[in-house]
Amino acid sequence: xxxxxxxxxxxxxxxxxxxxxxxxxxxxxxxxxxxLATLIGLPLGALVAVASFPGRAATTVFLNGMMGLPxxxxxxxxxxxxxxxxxxxxxxxxYSPPAMIMAQTVLVVPLMAALxxxxxxxxxxxxxxxxxxxxxxxxxxxxxLLYDCRYSLxxxxxxxxxxxxxxxxxxMIVGGNIEGFTRVMTTxxxxxxxxxxxxxxxxxxxxxLTVVLLLNTGxxxxxxxxxxxxx
Amino acid sequence: xxxxRLADIHFTPGGRSVLAGVDLDIDKDGITVILGPNxxxxxxxxxxxxxxxxxxxGEVLWNGNGLPAAGIAMVFQHPVLLRSSVFxxxxxxxxxxxxxxxxxxxxxxxTLERVGLAHRADxxxxxxxxxxxxxxxxxxxxxxxxxxxxxxxPTAALDPSATEAVxxxxxxxxxxxxxxxxxxxxLGQAMRIxxxxxxxxxGRIVERAPASRFFARPQTAEAKLFIQGELPWRIAFxx
Numbered sequence: 001x002x003x004x005x006x007x008x009x010x011x012x013x014x015x016x017x018x019x020x021x022x023x024x025x026x027x028x029x030x031x032x033x034x035x036l037a038t039l040i041g042l043p044l045g046a047l048v049a050v051a052s053f054p055g056r057a058a059t060t061v062f063l064n065g066m067m068g069l070p071x072x073x074x075x076x077x078x079x080x081x082x083x084x085x086x087x088x089x090x091x092x093x094x095y096s097p098p099a100m101i102m103a104q105t106v107l108v109v110p111l112m113a114a115l116x117x118x119x120x121x122x123x124x125x126x127x128x129x130x131x132x133x134x135x136x137x138x139x140x141x142x143x144x145l146l147y148d149c150r151y152s153l154x155x156x157x158x159x160x161x162x163x164x165x166x167x168x169x170x171x172m173i174v175g176g177n178i179e180g181f182t183r184v185m186t187t188x189x190x191x192x193x194x195x196x197x198x199x200x201x202x203x204x205x206x207x208x209l210t211v212v213l214l215l216n217t218g219x220x221x222x223x224x225x226x227x228x229x230x231x
Numbered sequence: 232x233x234x235x236r237l238a239d240i241h242f243t244p245g246g247r248s249v250l251a252g253v254d255l256d257i258d259k260d261g262i263t264v265i266l267g268p269n270x271x272x273x274x275x276x277x278x279x280x281x282x283x284x285x286x287x288x289g290e291v292l293w294n295g296n297g298l299p300a301a302g303i304a305m306v307f308q309h310p311v312l313l314r315s316s317v318f319x320x321x322x323x324x325x326x327x328x329x330x331x332x333x334x335x336x337x338x339x340x341x342t343l344e345r346v347g348l349a350h351r352a353d354x355x356x357x358x359x360x361x362x363x364x365x366x367x368x369x370x371x372x373x374x375x376x377x378x379x380x381x382x383x384x385p386t387a388a389l390d391p392s393a394t395e396a397v398x399x400x401x402x403x404x405x406x407x408x409x410x411x412x413x414x415x416x417x418l419g420q421a422m423r424i425x426x427x428x429x430x431x432x433x434g435r436i437v438e439r440a441p442a443s444r445f446f447a448r449p450q451t452a453e454a455k456l457f458i459q460g461e462l463p464w465r466i467a468f469x470x
Binding site: 136 | 281283300301303304305307310311314315323324326327355357358
């Protein structure tokens with residue numbers, strides 16, 4: 001086990017091209033997913049928190065339930081849509097990074113929307129009356145609340161990033177784990193472990209852990225700074 | 232907007248009578264203080280005038296019509312300030328008005344100057360003192376150039392110096408042509424600021440009179456007791 005760890009560190013130390021390519025693709029897919037999911041999930045969650053509409057409670061329960069959506073199920077559904085006989089088969093996206101981004105966005109949006117709804121709903125309880133007295137429209141209220149809660153919402157974005165980087169089922173199904181094209185850290189770890197190349201798996205695992213720790217450290221310091229600056 | 236008419240207003244949340252048949256006409260000039268003990272229904276009345284609360288019975292009419300789309304601003308006892316700069320918070324009420332960025336900035340800065348907070352424009356609003364926060368809330372409302380400004384106990388938690396600053400700003404807003412209604416249970420303030428007093432007790436308007444006459448010759452026993460500091464509204468504690 002100690003030898004495996006040394007081999008893993010050596011792979012990282014020598015900036016192994018295979019490791020770099022896998023990590024680079026993982027970040028591209030992860031960041032694209034989080035960007036898309038942020039643009040969709042945050043306004044969606046805020047809208048559910050602020051708007052009054054029939055079925056709001058059911059929508060909230062649905063969003064909360066979708067936080068635990070099994071990634072393989074999402075993978076299969078997106079696969080069906082993108083497969084040659086599916087409605088978007090002509091786009092030829094299956095087994096490509098865009099397909100992986102689509103699948104992960106479907107997974108991450110409900111998570112970010114549900115967390116955002118909770119944060120914004122708490123703020124809305126505090127600000128709602130004052131916003132209504134200023135004749136704020138729904139759009140103004142959502143925009144102001146998202147802005148006011150921006151530092152709390154960093155945690156939401158981090159959760160989305162974590163879900164995206166650690167997810168394996170959906171990207172395996174729609175990406176196919178093709179070397180040099182759709183292989184990301186999680187699918188590579190699964191494959192290399194099965195093949196017995198534990199050093200590469202461990203090296204990628206160390207990268208994943210480091211990234212998660214760095215992101216959380218950054219978020220912690222950002223919140224501390226925001227607390228000092230804005231109270 | 233004016234005259235505003237409240238006719239036979241009842242408000243009975245959970246069966247408890249907060250307002251019990253309030254009739255009130257509000258014309259377009261001056262400062263009116265709604266005076267009364269805690270629980271008299273002052274805040275609810277202001278919220279109805281702002282369109283934030285509907286009566287359970289009776290109606291509120293603004294120049295014979297429903298709630299106008301703009302022209303009313305309200306400052307709360309504990310104003311909400313967003314996690315941003317003083318400048319951002321002062322301009323917040325202008326967002327729905329569809330002004331250009333330049334107009335918004337100029338109007339916001341001008342109002343901050345008038346409340347003496349221009350030098351704090353870039354500071355965080357949430358780190359202001361209580362008095363400064365209330366001046367900022369007034370600036371936010373003033374920047375909207377409302378026809379009617381509703382102030383809900385704006386100085387309740389302020390020291391005398393901060394109270395004096397708020398009162399000075401309120402008079403300036405009035406001199407800009409804004410009609411002001413404010414609630415208070417501070418008798419000194421009720422003597423200093425208003426043109427007339429509406430005295431509310433037990434969910435009813437017991438007396439309405441010019442401020443000088445109200446304090447010199449109150450017409451009702453309840454108003455007399457309130458002015459003398461008697462406490463017929465003493466809170467009953469369970470043994």
